[in-house]
Amino acid sequence: MNHTKETGHLRILSMVYCSLFTVIIALCSYITIPTVIPFTLQTLGVFITLELLGGKKGTFSILLYILLGAIGVPVFSGFRGGISVLLSNTGGYIVGFVLLALIYWLFTTLLGQRLYARIIGMILGLIACYIFGTAWFLFAYSDIKNMSEMIPVLQICILPFIIPDIAKMFLSIGFRKMIYPALPEQLKTSKTKS
Numbered sequence: 001m002n003h004t005k006e007t008g009h010l011r012i013l014s015m016v017y018c019s020l021f022t023v024i025i026a027l028c029s030y031i032t033i034p035t036v037i038p039f040t041l042q043t044l045g046v047f048i049t050l051e052l053l054g055g056k057k058g059t060f061s062i063l064l065y066i067l068l069g070a071i072g073v074p075v076f077s078g079f080r081g082g083i084s085v086l087l088s089n090t091g092g093y094i095v096g097f098v099l100l101a102l103i104y105w106l107f108t109t110l111l112g113q114r115l116y117a118r119i120i121g122m123i124l125g126l127i128a129c130y131i132f133g134t135a136w137f138l139f140a141y142s143d144i145k146n147m148s149e150m151i152p153v154l155q156i157c158i159l160p161f162i163i164p165d166i167a168k169m170f171l172s173i174g175f176r177k178m179i180y181p182a183l184p185e186q187l188k189t190s191k192t193k194s
Contacts, residue, residue, distance in 0.1 A: 013184060014057060021049040021061040022068065026075035037090055037137075037157055040077045043165050046097050047122060047172035052179060054113075055105025055121070062101045066094060092136020099132055100125030115173070122169050130158050 028045030032038045050058035065075060066086070074081040076094065085091055100122070107121030134157045 017053060018057050018061045018064060021045075021053055021058070022064045022075075025049060025062065025065045026068075029075065029077045030079065032077045034078070035160075037093070037161070038077045039161075039164065041168070042077065042094075042097075043126075044168040044171060046100060047169055048175050050101060050104045050122070051118065051172045051176040052183065055101065055108045059098070059101040059105055062097050066098065069094070089137050089140035090133070092139075093129060093133030095136070096129030096132040099128040103128055118173070119169070122172075126165055126169070130161075134158060 025042060025045035028041035028043075031041045033040075046058075046062060049061050052058075053061060069075045069081050070083050070086055072081045076085045086094060103125035104118070104121035107117050107124070111117035111120070134153065137157050138153060
């Protein structure tokens with residue numbers, strides 16, 4: 001009986017934390033510099049969520065964020081919501097956060113919670129997000145006919161974001177170092193080495 005209560009309590013606690021980090025991603029997305037592909041702190045929110053909740057719960061938080069946005073809750077940059085945002089030219093980057101999370105989850109499951117495994121997971125996940133988002137962007141502007149026309153697209157969609165996103169990655173690692181010890185023991189992922 002006590003074990004059942006404890007398991008139920010842990011599930012509720014996990015749901016609360018997943019919801020809280022969904023809100024954190026939304027708050028980060030509101031901090032925006034509008035450009036063709038807006039500069040936001042959304043990626044920082046995603047990295048912090050994965051670093052503090054781990055791959056599994058972090059993925060659920062990101063999926064919840066996207067689901068809320070899809071049904072019209074204004075959680076995306078510019079206080080926007082709705083399926084039209086996901087179907088727009090920049091929607092692929094939002095959907096790409098799921099790929100980022102799944103790759104992070106895969107690497108931290110295979111290699112453990114060591115710092116190098118988390119960094120590899122974030123970098124490869126970010127690359128997958130870039131590829132998926134840029135492919136989506138190209139599909140939205142399907143009048144691109146040859147490879148030479150892709151260079152300006154890469155200059156708009158990827159190059160300006162590489163250094164800021166790497167900075168956000170290391171900021172999230174710093175956040176984890178400060179905040180992770182204060183998380184309830186039951187929410188922590190398996191043994192970590194940071």
